[in-house]
Amino acid sequence: MEPITPAELERAVAVTRSVEEAFTATVVGQRGLLRSLLITVMARGHLLMESVPGLAKTLSASTLARAVDASFSRIQCTPDLLPSDILGTQVFDPATTSFETRLGPVHAHFVLLDEINRSSAKTQSAMLEAMQERQTTIGGHTHLLPHPFLVLATQNPIDEEGTYVLPQAQMDRFLLKEVLDYPTPLEETEMLGRIADGTLSAPSGGPVASLDDVVFLQDVTSRVHVAESVRRYIVELVNVTRNPGAFLASETARYVEHGASPRASIAFLQTARAAAVLAGRDHVLPEDVVGLRHAVLRHRLLLTFEASAARVSPDAVVDAVFAAVPTP
CATH class of the missing domain: 1.10.8.80 (Magnesium chelatase subunit I, C-Terminal domain)
Structure with missing residues (x-):
């Protein structure tokens, strides 16, 4: 491996600082989650988040995606969710008398799997296969997932009704597991202030980095x-x-x-x-x-x-x- 040059390191630090500033401009607190998100992206892994509802998991994921100009999709897991609902399926087109492949929401750069433990074992398995192989197979044809590709899965530890606990072997496939805690009184006061002035409902600013920057960070990290x-x-x-x-x-x-x-x-x-x-x-x-x-x-x-x-x-x-x- 070629050593990292001072210029490359300076660029990497500048990119991460820009993303951090964009994140904190929208999300209040959650500094630990921000660090875990950045590390997971840079290390080409996937992140499992556990917390009670309402601690900005979805907002954090979408904010990070917007900051690096990445496509983002959110999948709400339920017991009746099928693998085809995530991966995609083939639909018959009467006009052409042929089947047309429609890719599922997993075909995005950043994918949020909300309450992954509410989906059935078959659906969990299909999603985790996509995470590992970074491709899907629909109707015998292989479709590569976008690069970079990151899965952010959430779990709710306080509501067990209608859930399917992730097997240990599948949990192991997540690079990191972040456990979120309640915000401090000061952070919660600031959050209310941002809601009052409309900052949270209408976040300002566009991307501060690009997908090429993300690929660059991954390359530097590997060296x-x-x-x-x-x-x-x-x-x-x-x-x-x-x-x-x-x-x-x-x-x-x-x-x-x-x-x-x-x-x-x-x-x-x-x-x-x-x-x-x-x-x-x-x-x-x-x-x-x-x-x-x-x-x-x-x-x-x-x-x-x-x-x-x-x-x-x-x-x-x-x-x-x-x-x-x-x-x-």
């Missing part, structure tokens, strides 16, 4: 240097999740039923590179890995029923894992 010591650090961390009894205290180790797969190591590598670019660096520091520990691992650790009964969160177990491995 960020990762030292051998940092790669070993990542592998050691993931190995602790697979062998908790050998590294963690017994009261914590018993909460882990299954550790993280190699996708976790790959996710740490990719996201740490993106975090380095956001910080204006051409190399990864251990702090980049530490700062992403919850978003990378919280959905990849399968905890026991005992952990659920004791109200032990995945984030607490992740913190214990990192505490067990010395930082290089």
Whole structure:
């Protein structure tokens, strides 16, 4: 790989700063979500968001798409949603006595899957296949998805009626999982002010970057240097999740039923590179890995029923894992 030049790094930082300013001009708070969105885009991954309703998940996704001049589609998942409703289907045209292919809403640069756990297992599988292969097959013909392609899926943790929980193997395909919290009183006051003056209902300004800029950011991110010591650090961390009894205290180790797969190591590598670019660096520091520990691992650790009964969160177990491995 060619090293990143100072000019390329300067351009990457300028693009990300412009997108951040456009985002914060519309969305109040959610700085953690903004960082996760940028890292996911730069690392060519997909993002899973979990929160109660009304915390600006849809607004955040559409604002980011508008900022980089990307096509955006929103799919509201319901139990009766079919794979063809997402991927597309063939429709018979009587005028030509032939079938015409109509592509579904997944054929967009940024796709928001609202409440993905409300769709059936078959529909979830079809969507996740599109995420992995970045293509769809309709009537025996393959259709490539746009590039760049990003899926933002949401889950509502407080309403379980009519839901189909994502299997662990499918959760693993999301690069990051971001858990959103309520805004602070100050942020909520500012939000009301923006509603009163019409800022939220009629966001101003057009794109501040282009899809070419997004592709450029992805290329720069893939060339960020990762030292051998940092790669070993990542592998050691993931190995602790697979062998908790050998590294963690017994009261914590018993909460882990299954550790993280190699996708976790790959996710740490990719996201740490993106975090380095956001910080204006051409190399990864251990702090980049530490700062992403919850978003990378919280959905990849399968905890026991005992952990659920004791109200032990995945984030607490992740913190214990990192505490067990010395930082290089």
